Every structure is written in structure tokens, then in C-alpha cells.
Amino acid sequence: MDKFHIRGGVALKGRVSISGAKNSALPCMAAAILTPETITLHNIPYVRDIITMRRLLEDIGAHVLTPELRTHKISAANVELMQAPYELVKTMRASVLALGPLLARFGKARVSLPGGCAIGARPIDLHLASFSKMGADVFLEAGDVVARAPRDRLVGAEIQFEKISVTGTENVMMAATLARGKTVIHNAAREPEVRDLGELLNKMGARVRGAGTPKIEIEGVEALGGAQHTIIPDRIETGTFIVAGAITKGELEIKDCNPEHCNRIIGKLRDAGVEIEEVNQSTLRVSYGKPIRAADLKTEEYPGFATDMQAQYMTLMTQADGQSEITETIFENRFMHASELQRMGARIQISHDKAVVEGPTNLIGARVQASDLRASASLVLAGLIAEGETIIDRVYHIDRGYEKIETKLKAVGANIERVRESVTSPLSASQEVRG
Numbered sequence: 001m002d003k004f005h006i007r008g009g010v011a012l013k014g015r016v017s018i019s020g021a022k023n024s025a026l027p028c029m030a031a032a033i034l035t036p037e038t039i040t041l042h043n044i045p046y047v048r049d050i051i052t053m054r055r056l057l058e059d060i061g062a063h064v065l066t067p068e069l070r071t072h073k074i075s076a077a078n079v080e081l082m083q084a085p086y087e088l089v090k091t092m093r094a095s096v097l098a099l100g101p102l103l104a105r106f107g108k109a110r111v112s113l114p115g116g117c118a119i120g121a122r123p124i125d126l127h128l129a130s131f132s133k134m135g136a137d138v139f140l141e142a143g144d145v146v147a148r149a150p151r152d153r154l155v156g157a158e159i160q161f162e163k164i165s166v167t168g169t170e171n172v173m174m175a176a177t178l179a180r181g182k183t184v185i186h187n188a189a190r191e192p193e194v195r196d197l198g199e200l201l202n203k204m205g206a207r208v209r210g211a212g213t214p215k216i217e218i219e220g221v222e223a224l225g226g227a228q229h230t231i232i233p234d235r236i237e238t239g240t241f242i243v244a245g246a247i248t249k250g251e252l253e254i255k256d257c258n259p260e261h262c263n264r265i266i267g268k269l270r271d272a273g274v275e276i277e278e279v280n281q282s283t284l285r286v287s288y289g290k291p292i293r294a295a296d297l298k299t300e301e302y303p304g305f306a307t308d309m310q311a312q313y314m315t316l317m318t319q320a321d322g323q324s325e326i327t328e329t330i331f332e333n334r335f336m337h338a339s340e341l342q343r344m345g346a347r348i349q350i351s352h353d354k355a356v357v358e359g360p361t362n363l364i365g366a367r368v369q370a371s372d373l374r375a376s377a378s379l380v381l382a383g384l385i386a387e388g389e390t391i392i393d394r395v396y397h398i399d400r401g402y403e404k405i406e407t408k409l410k411a412v413g414a415n416i417e418r419v420r421e422s423v424t425s426p427l428s429a430s431q432e433v434r435g
């Protein structure tokens with residue numbers, strides 16, 4: 001397993017380019033299952049989860065060509081297997097995104113039931129209840145969810161999500177595109193990634209209205225066709241680099257991003273004293289002006305502050321003057337980074353869904369362990385300002401969702417090295433992640 005060795009203390013300076021959003025690319029790749037024609041996706045990030053989704057598509061019989069590193073041409077003309085196996089689902093929960101499209105196009109699907117994961121229980125009951133409402137017979141068999149549509153076609157339905165779910169909304173949206181009649185999703189997730197998927201589906205000939213709002217209406221059509229689409233920039237990578245610039249007291253120009261998608265993140269970081277300038281529609285400049293201020297934070301569904309930026313914000317708050325309270329409302333176990341930050345000297349107290357951070361503290365380099373994707377990012381940020389050397393273990397977590405983070409950080413001055421371990425440790429065989 002690879003490790004990062006980071007020597008802290010360098011103010012980051014220069015330009016960073018933001019990659020495509022992993023959480024938009026994943027459902028868009030799954031959407032290719034809906035049609036026998038080719039879907040061409042541009043700006044796909046080069047990260048581990050994308051490779052896993054590609055494997056899933058190839059496993060079921062689809063062909064994936066990459067004429068360029070960030071372009072995928074996916075043809076699901078010959079799907080032979082309507083199934084996502086445990087080996088894939090256990091490493092990536094987003095594999096459940098295959099369920100909706102398989103069920104919609106072939107009237108049947110089998111996907112291994114994802115268990116809990118490092119950040120919480122994360123059930124998929126809302127996805128399954130929606131498919132049942134659309135007429136599918138959904139049952140559990142040998143650890144797999146099996147779903148079958150009557151006469152191989154789902155029927156449109158009124159879906160009321162009792163809780164907002166991002167992949168739940170995406171799965172139902174995809175399933176509804178080929179259903180008989182109209183589906184309305186109430187209390188839908190409003191994330192930019194949901195809207196991006198809606199755009200792709202409409203380019204394929206679907207009739208989706210309201211993606212990105214709480215009410216999405218989908219008129220089912222008989223068949224979908226090929227399309228080309230460019231994935232939106234990754235708003236969480238953008239936020240992570242804003243924090244990197246601010247926390248190191250540097251000056252970064254963050255290009256190829258979409259500031260509009262980062263409104264709440266930018267607003268909250270400005271509350272904390274970070275100077276962020278919108279240079280143009282795709283560029284932000286972050287610089288150090290005044291000392292970081294403590295500011296409370298509550299994670300929320302979009303357009304609220306993203307849970308995927310909570311860990312990075314916590315690292316920033318270790319440098320703030322005063323006490324800040326961070327409330328995590330989306331996942332029940334998403335403070336795993338706190339204990340590692342404590343090992344570096346941070347003063348953090350956790351109680352249920354709240355973390356109280358007392359700043360500022362001088363972080364000291366230590367050997368720490370990444371527990372999930374965003375937790376790893378918070379440790380990298382901590383390493384960038386810590387005194388001495390920080391060694392981060394299990395960086396495969398960060399490789400799942402950040403494209404070449406160490407290369408990007410090095411280019412703006414960070415002292416970070418990836419150290420490859422040649423001897424396979426017994427642990428590397430079980431990189432079960434389920435993020």
C-alpha cells in the first residue's frame with residue numbers, strides 16, 4: 001500500500017487545474033447502460049472509482065474505449081449479464097447505480113447489497129422502495145438485491161423520498177427514463193451532479209424536467225440513443241484546494257472549476273476569513289489575508305455545506321482563533337479523521353454528531369492513517385502545515401476520488417512524496433472500502 005510522506009511548512013503558490021467530478025462521472029457512466037448506442041463522456045477524472053465503474057461496465061459486457069485519458073466512449077450494445085457482483089460493490093458503493101439502468105432497459109437486475117461503510121450504515125432502502133413503487137418485484141437472494149419489472153418494463157410512479165438521497169435520486173431518474181408513463185420524484189437531491197446527469201439523459205433523448213430542483217418529472221420514452229457530454233468540474237476538489245491555499249498561507253489560482261457550484265463552501269470559508277476572489281466563471285484565487293477565524297459549521301444536502309468538505313474544514317479550524325462547532329447531519333460516523341488529527345496535536349472533542357475544535361494549534365507531523373476518501377484529504381491538509389514529517393498510510397482511499405493529488409500539490413510547491421511499498425502487506429489484500 002502506498003503512503004504519502006509530507007514535510008509541512010511550505011506556502012503553496014501557483015495554479016491548479018480542477019478535474020471532472022467523480023460523483024457526476026459515475027452516474028453518467030452508469031447511464032450508458034440505458035442505450036445500445038455509444039455514449040461519449042469528456043472530462044472524466046482519472047481516479048480509482050472510475051476504473052472500478054469501468055470494470056463493472058466491462059463485466060456486464062459493455063465496451064469502454066478511452067481515445068484520450070479523460071474521454072470514455074461507452075457502448076452497452078451487447079450486455080450479457082444484468083449483474084454487479086460483490087467484488088465490485090464491496091469496493092465501491094456507487095456500483096448500485098447500475099441497478100436503475102439495468103432494470104429500466106432489461107427489466108431485470110441483480111446487484112450485491114452494499115453493507116455499511118467507514119462513514120456510516122448507508123442503506124439503499126429508498127432506492128429499492130422506489131423501484132417497488134415502479135412495479136418491480138424486489139427481493140433479497142444470497143446477499144444480492146434482485147429486481148424484476150413486470151413484462152420487463154417499469155411503470156411511472158409518484159416517488160416521495162422521506163430522506164434526500166443523491167444516488168437514490170440518480171438511480172430512480174435513470175430507471176424512470178424508459179418506464180411506461182410519468183414518474184415524479186419529490187424531495188429529490190439537488191446536487192449539481194444530479195443536474196449534470198439530467199442533462200446527459202436529455203441529450204440521450206430522455207424527457208427529464210427539474211433535475212437540480214426538489215421535484216423532478218420524467219416522462220418515460222421507448223428508447224434512448226447515443227450522446228456526448230462533458231462532466232462538470234469537481235466542487236469538492238475545488239473546495240479542498242481552496243483550503244490548501246488558505247491553510248498554508250499561500251496564494252493559489254484554481255482553474256477549470258465552477259464557482260457557482262461552490263457557493264456555500266466559498267461563503268463558509270469567507271466567514272472563516274479566507275480570501276477568495278472569483279477571477280472569472282471558471283477561476284478562483286485564494287490568498288492569505290487575515291488569520292483564520294473560528295466559525296461553526298453544519299453539513300447539509302445541497303445547496304447546504306457538503307458533508308464531503310467537512311473533514312477538510314475541520315483541519316482548517318484547527319488553525320482558527322477560537323472554538324468552532326462542527327455538526328455532521330448526513331452521515332452518522334464521519335469523524336474518523338478527528339482522532340488522527342488529535343494524534344497530530346489538534347484539540348477536538350467529539351460527541352455524537354458534533355465536533356468541537358479548539359484552535360489554533362501547532363500541528364506536529366505524525367504517522368496517521370486514512371480511513372475514507374475525504375478523511376484522507378483532511379490529513380494531507382494537516383500534513384502540509386505540520387511541523388516535521390507526516391506519513392499517511394492507506395492512501396488508496398484518496399486515490400479513489402482525487403486525481404493525482406500529490407502531483408498537483410507538488411506543482412504548487414508542496415513537499416509531498418508517494419512512497420510505494422514493494423512488499424505486499426497482509427492488509428493490502430483486503431482493501432474493502434465501500435465509500
Ligand code: EPU
Nearest residue numbers: 023094122123124125126127164165166167168330331373
Ligand atoms: N440513506 C438512506 N437510505 C437510502 C439512501 C440513503 O437512509 O436508501 C441515507 C444515508 O445513509 C445517508 C443519507 O441518506 O445518511 C444521504 O445519503 P446519500 O444516499 O445521499 O449518499 P450517497 O448517494 O450514497 C453520495 C456521494 C457521497 C456523498 C453523499 C452525500 C456519490 C457516488 N456519492 O452518496 O460521496 O457523501 O452523496 O452528499 O455520489 C465522497 O465522494 O466522498 C462521497 C462519500
